[in-house]
Amino acid sequence: MNGFYSLWSAPYFLKKPKTAFMMQDFDLITLLLSVAAFEKYNGQTKMYADEAALAYLKERSLEKIFSRGVELLSVPGDIDPAVFWAAGKLCALQMEQMPCVMIDTDLIIWQSIGKTLRNKQVAVIHREELNPEIYPAPEHFQMQQAYQFPAGWDFRVQPANTALLYLKDAAFRDAYVAEALRFMHSLAPTTDHLCPMVFAEQRILPMCAQARGLHIYAFCDRMEQLREQNLFTHIWGHKNVLKFNMDERRAFIRRCLKRLQREFPQMYETAMGLAEFQEVF
């Protein structure tokens, strides 16, 4: 089972122009742990990164941690990175060979998922509640005149969280990415930085799947299950705590380093070679 990650620096530069791209230490250690765990339990990994992100990785010799190497990520220039901050994922998905697992850089998979994915067409980490504040009705979006939502889409379908996304079939992948990109290209300029992105990424997917008669397997059906499972670590909103709470941040990094040392000594050596972790503050 192949897995891949992606790094698109354009959203970063919106917030920090005229700086060099960088990953914060907690982001970086999570990625190292994620790659190490995936390679141990599931298979080979690859990183799709745009020029700035690639330079960042290469400067630290981190391209070597991905057994399938790194590849230059290209995202259409007319996609607004402020609105579609995760467009890089979809563009990377378009470049990857199927079947594969798309993994967020803040997600760690602690066990083999190959057996579970056998005979599955599409799998996601969990489904989402159809909260109208986050997933509003299609009329919410100001689309360019030429755009029409496909007639076959059922907007009552629960969204699917793609922190982990498994796709078996290249044809479905092509259809999903094409629809997502078409939506991104057709959305009128907006200041809404949440709803359009999650629509393109997490709502178009299940609607496309349903329109093609594909079942989506979810590792967790309910949000509550996420608290009980022992398969994934998803840093998710905890990143905010790590950003603003230095005590938590240090504790988190130390915990990750200890886990690397205990279970992934090679990756631990890599981490300790990085200035970020030579002194944990």
Added chain:
Amino acid sequence: MGKLFHWLDRGKAETVVGYDNRINRLQAFHAGYAFLSWENYSAELCAFAAYAVWNGEFNAKLENPMPSGGFMMHCTPEQAQELCAFPDGFPLFVKLLAKQGRLYVENMVLADQERVYDFYFNGCEVTPPERLRLVFAGQREPADAHREEYLPEKNAPAEEPKRPQGSAGSLRGSYRRGSAGSYLRGSFVAGSYRLGAYRWGSAAVGSYRSWLEQFSGSSFRQRGISGSYYGAVWGNGSFGRSAIGSGRFFTGGSWRFGGWLVGSYRFGGFGGSYAGWRGQGGSYQGFGSGSFAGGSYRGALFGIGSYAGGSFRILFGTGSSFLREAFYTGSYIGGCYRHGSFLYSGLTGVAFLLEVDTGAELPAGEEAAALQLYPGQSHVRRLIEEMGYGLDLI
């Protein structure tokens, strides 16, 4: 962009390591205000979810600019009751950390006049105050003074002091330093500042007049015993509830504060009395000079006074204070005054009041104290373990 915090930038000739060392040796300084209210207090957790307003220029220099919400502060219900009696912002002090040339907040404390409280981010929800009375400590001492006060190692990069400028919405303007005199000259959006004597302020703030004063940053520094201030906000020697700003008062008269006092104030003269601070009946009998600054005070030449239920004593060159059970000591003349481990000179700037309607609605009966809340009733939650999942698997 303002330039008050330019000393947080890395100098052109400064190495990353040198910069990190310089920043990591800084003491905590004033960088924002926290707003506390009953509706954001949990008696179960003994904690406030706090709403913070940060100095924008300072915040922009951080690698991760601080948000307004998500902060928690622990205190007993009794302390909460005292804190909630004061609806305006409490000063927030931050200790910075630099790593590889990037700035982070190491930790934060909220300062009341008598205590400091640990203040930390855990992502908890906070209901914004209905109306924010934002009190900007705004200006600090000029850049060269900063180096003296904040960088005892004097390893800051050599840069020309930059002209102070108000933070967004605050004072703006230009000034010119007098080459021989102890004055600066300039003008502001909200007033004017003239040679020798000046007026400053706006209709919302009032005006000050002074002679032989040095204007430094936005604080007023007395130069010589002949210097004096007179005049005050809305009245001759009295403050209404909207007493804000920074001033230094040399008077033998009596000053009365109808409500609260924020910003930085220095009091001087002989036998002056100052009453009604924060409406608590606190008083200050001053010899020499002293100041109250949003719950802190700055040192003086010498003086003895009482202070809101406690007392403090100040001697030339060093100062100590006894504010109830807390004890603070430090030196300040020609340098800085330290309140515990915290430097208070950051409060000397002009405070500035801005009323902002946040659009939030306060529930009726806000005064329903947290003491009356049943466990689980408060919306304040400790969310630190709830914002990701599988974190314990690491």
